[in-house]
Amino acid sequence: MKTLVWVEHDNKTVKDATLAAVTAAGKLGEVHLLVAGSGCAAVADEAAKIAGVGKVHLADDAAFEHALAENVAPLVVDLMGHHDAFICPATTTGKNIAPRVAALLDVMQISDILSVEDGDKTFTRPIYAGNAIATVTSSDPKLVITVRGTAFDKAETSGGSGTVEAVASTGDAGLSTFVSSEIAKSERPELTSAKIIVSGGRALKDAETFQEVIIPLADKLNAGVGASRAAVDAGYVPNDYQVGQTGKIVAPEAYFAIGISGAIQHLAGMKDSKVIIAINKDEDAPIFQVADIGLVGDLFKIVPELTEKL
Amino acid sequence: MKILVPVKRVIDYNVKPRVKADGSGVDLANVKMSMNPFDEIAVEEAIRIKEAGKADEIIAVSVGPAKAQETLRTALAMGADRAILVETDDTVEPLAVAKILKAIADEEQPGLIMLGKQAIDDDSNQTGQMLAALMGRPQGTFANTVEIDGGSVIVKREIDGGLETVKLTMPAIVTTDLRLNEPRYASLPNIMKAKKKQLDVKSPADFGVDTAPRLTTTNVSEPPVRQAGEKVADVDAMVAKLKALGIA
Ligand SMILES: Cc1cc2nc3c(=O)[nH]c(=O)nc-3n(C[C@H](O)[C@H](O)[C@H](O)COP(=O)(O)OP(=O)(O)OC[C@H]3O[C@@H](n4cnc5c(N)ncnc54)[C@H](O)[C@@H]3O)c2cc1C
Ligand SMILES: Cc1cc2nc3c(=O)[nH]c(=O)nc-3n(C[C@H](O)[C@H](O)[C@H](O)COP(=O)(O)OP(=O)(O)OC[C@H]3O[C@@H](n4cnc5c(N)ncnc54)[C@H](O)[C@@H]3O)c2cc1C
Numbered sequence: 403m404k405t406l407v408w409v410e411h412d413n414k415t416v417k418d419a420t421l422a423a424v425t426a427a428g429k430l431g432e433v434h435l436l437v438a439g440s441g442c443a444a445v446a447d448e449a450a451k452i453a454g455v456g457k458v459h460l461a462d463d464a465a466f467e468h469a470l471a472e473n474v475a476p477l478v479v480d481l482m483g484h485h486d487a488f489i490c491p492a493t494t495t496g497k498n499i500a501p502r503v504a505a506l507l508d509v510m511q512i513s514d515i516l517s518v519e520d521g522d523k524t525f526t527r528p529i530y531a532g533n534a535i536a537t538v539t540s541s542d543p544k545l546v547i548t549v550r551g552t553a554f555d556k557a558e559t560s561g562g563s564g565t566v567e568a569v570a571s572t573g574d575a576g577l578s579t580f581v582s583s584e585i586a587k588s589e590r591p592e593l594t595s596a597k598i599i600v601s602g603g604r605a606l607k608d609a610e611t612f613q614e615v616i617i618p619l620a621d622k623l624n625a626g627v628g629a630s631r632a633a634v635d636a637g638y639v640p641n642d643y644q645v646g647q648t649g650k651i652v653a654p655e656a657y658f659a660i661g662i663s664g665a666i667q668h669l670a671g672m673k674d675s676k677v678i679i680a681i682n683k684d685e686d687a688p689i690f691q692v693a694d695i696g697l698v699g700d701l702f703k704i705v706p707e708l709t710e711k712l
Numbered sequence: 713m714k715i716l717v718p719v720k721r722v723i724d725y726n727v728k729p730r731v732k733a734d735g736s737g738v739d740l741a742n743v744k745m746s747m748n749p750f751d752e753i754a755v756e757e758a759i760r761i762k763e764a765g766k767a768d769e770i771i772a773v774s775v776g777p778a779k780a781q782e783t784l785r786t787a788l789a790m791g792a793d794r795a796i797l798v799e800t801d802d803t804v805e806p807l808a809v810a811k812i813l814k815a816i817a818d819e820e821q822p823g824l825i826m827l828g829k830q831a832i833d834d835d836s837n838q839t840g841q842m843l844a845a846l847m848g849r850p851q852g853t854f855a856n857t858v859e860i861d862g863g864s865v866i867v868k869r870e871i872d873g874g875l876e877t878v879k880l881t882m883p884a885i886v887t888t889d890l891r892l893n894e895p896r897y898a899s900l901p902n903i904m905k906a907k908k909k910q911l912d913v914k915s916p917a918d919f920g921v922d923t924a925p926r927l928t929t930t931n932v933s934e935p936p937v938r939q940a941g942e943k944v945a946d947v948d949a950m951v952a953k954l955k956a957l958g959i960a
Contacts (some may be wrong), residue, residue: 501841545896694941
């Protein structure tokens with residue numbers, strides 16, 4: 403099978419999320435990549451070095467600068483004339499583009515796969531917030547798949563010898579325009595690739611308290627910072643901090659859940675973490691049912707003490 | 713302008729789903745069902761647009777079993793004007809749902825179609841994007857704010873790194889994210905009034921859509937269960953454990 407993997411990038415460098423999708427694609431067959439963007443030749447060169455990669459299709463056009471689904475989908479559909487599977491990381495970009503491609507190809511997408519099973523058209527995927535795992539087989543002639551980043555190892559970023567090939571642009575569909583973006587610049591590890599994550603919940607009271615209590619601990623551990631939906635809704639932190647069923651799915655070496663009760667929607671996003679550490683004043687909080695290390699007590703006493711003693 | 717709001721009947725988000733012992737699916741017998749929370753947000757946003765004088769009719773649509781009428785009545789009680797149930801007891805995949813919705817949109821000619829970004833049962837996150845593709849119209853997914861501006865809709869989207877704003881030419885498809893609004897509760901008088909609002913029942917065949925699934929689910933199983941670890945007595949004990957595990 404010939405696969406086409408969507409390369410996630412910012413027109414400068416390849417984003418980590420691509421690497422798990424490459425690994426998943428490798429289980430299906432030949433791995434070709436698509437770099438669509440504007441002024442993104444360097445991304446294609448970098449992508450060609452990813453281990454196991456064959457051809458890298460480079461579509462460099464202003465219409466692709468912001469990966470608008472309306473513009474990108476026709477390009478992918480063209481390339482799918484000679485590929486058997488389109489594979490995206492399950493990022494917000496991937497989730498935006500893949501279903502549009504699937505519908506244009508008249509195939510049912512398989513979302514958020516956890517594994518590739520025998521016979522190359524069978525996959526497992528989480529449903530019901532990860533409370534159930536479904537094994538599904540596609541009967542469509544072509545596959546469109548999104549890949550859960552935490553479920554596959556990352557492909558090596560070196561050792562590959564792909565060849566970059568320019569493809570013609572399909573142009574601007576004239577349906578949508580990019581206006582602006584507000585991307586938080588942070589020195590911190592990205593949530594989906596952080597080794598350690600410190601997350602705070604509703605108990606943190608407000609934005610200042612969140613900063614004062616959670617950030618020093620995260621700094622000490624060089625950790626990414628996450629939050630529950632309640633903390634995001636209340637404006638303690640921006641939306642992209644949300645971990646959970648409808649936020650980011652993470653699986654770090656260590657996940658600190660501080661003042662988070664452990665609702666199923668939150669657990670869905672972090673229960674595959676290697677070690678879960680919970681701090682909560684309620685000894686019956688559901689988070690303790692999944693925590694490897696739990697400490698019952700007032701976080702406003704515990705967290706500063708912990709930060710100091712580490 | 714009309715707004716079409718597809719709503720799905722799903723397991724209530726407070727219920728912990730149980731996998732059936734024979735691996736055939738999730739046990740939905742005698743389980744509380746509700747409107748998909750993202751769809752409540754979509755209905756609310758449509759009502760706010762209408763209240764602002766920028767829309768004149770809201771049509772709620774559901775594809776599902778007869779009981780999905782309850783979900784549509786909820787949408788009507790919140791403030792939708794009329795409803796369409798496309799009744800089927802089969803499992804309808806997002807692609808087929810999108811095809812049915814396209815057929816309805818062809819008839820109704822809405823300026824805006826507001827869907828949830830994902831249904832919390834199947835977690836596919838596909839239907840809106842597929843509908844946009846089939847209609848050849850733009851999509852504003854994971855909406856944080858929605859603003860109608862003449863013949864365009866400006867959508868601020870929740871994306872991995874933060875927020876992104878796009879401008880879409882209408883008719884357009886928008887899918888809702890959690891922060892778009894806080895849905896209202898239907899008042900008792902409105903629940904009574906909703907019972908009298910128009911609700912048409914159709915079938916997928918009325919729209920000539922083949923709903924045969926493309927995916928076969930061969931097994932549904934429980935994920936590996938995580939064992940609770942231990943509680944430690946104090947911060948010193950926690951630090952010792954973290955050090956032993958190489959975390960600190
Ligand atoms: C459609 C939908 C999607 C959702 N998606 C997500 C999602 O992706 N991610 C997500 O997180 N949630 C999601 N939720 C929300 C989820 O159901 C919960 O409401 C949310 O996770 C609760 O956040 P919390 O644990 O911070 O708050 P709470 O449940 O209020 O818990 C706060 C905890 O802090 C503890 N506490 C209070 N004070 C202290 C103190 N001084 N010291 C120590 N502990 C203290 C309390 O004992 C309590 O356990 C979703 C809900 C819906 C309906
Ligand atoms: C193992 C398994 C078992 C299943 N069992 C059942 C079951 O018992 N009962 C059942 O109903 N489904 C069941 N389904 C799910 C059903 O096939 C999908 O839910 C459906 O195809 C739509 O997917 P989604 O809701 O995840 O779409 P998403 O793309 O996540 O939905 C996004 C939005 O699209 C709209 N939308 C989606 N579906 C509808 C609809 N039907 N009507 C109106 N608007 C809609 C809503 O606005 C929704 O917020 C099952 C699926 C699997 C894999």
